Amino acid sequence: GAGVSQTPSNKVTEKGKYVELRCDPISGHTALYWYRQSLGQGPEFLIYFQGTGAADDSGLPNDRFFAVRPEGSVSTLKIQRTERGDSAVYLCASSSRGGPYNEQFFGPGTRLTVL
């Protein structure tokens, strides 16, 4: 079956612009995660959804970052007033349920470059 998909695969934007990154999880997965991977680092947790609600958004770096999952499936990560430091690969993952024993399946990521 289809895995986690993310669009766009690459996004180049200018400092100060607004961007939206989309994640399509595996069908039926109720848990969805966003991570950010900067150059030379491992993925860092941003936010976790269980269904439509954000169960934990403690990893969002500041209020320029926001994510939604209105119907409990597709999620959109939104970044306002982008800064050069936002440049990274944004990874989305989904699992059948929350919790560590349920494997998180990752998408290929969106590479965001802020000029």
Add this chain to the structure above:
Amino acid sequence: DQQVKQNSPSLSVQEGRISILNCDYTNSMFDYFLWYKKYPAEGPTFLISISSIKDKNEDGRFTVFLNKSAKHLSLHIVPSQPGDSAVYFCAASGGGSNYKLTFGKGTLLTVNP
């Protein structure tokens, strides 16, 4: 503050030999540990995991060892194959936020034919 540390950025081994990747952690609340493998331009894929109640878990050529007292785990790949060349991430969860994975920086494994 890195809670999960992979101190070797890279490792090179010959095909057929053993690859040993190491990982240390500082948060004693972690109780579940995972290894992910990542190829370029792809997302990480789950490889193997271990719960803190165990000290070893084996799956085919892959074995993970956990030493809780030393807060150390390792991944052994025997025998190593060229297709194993990838970045390997150690990850941990637990301590109340048991859905959130904390990753190390990764180790680039190169298996030479």
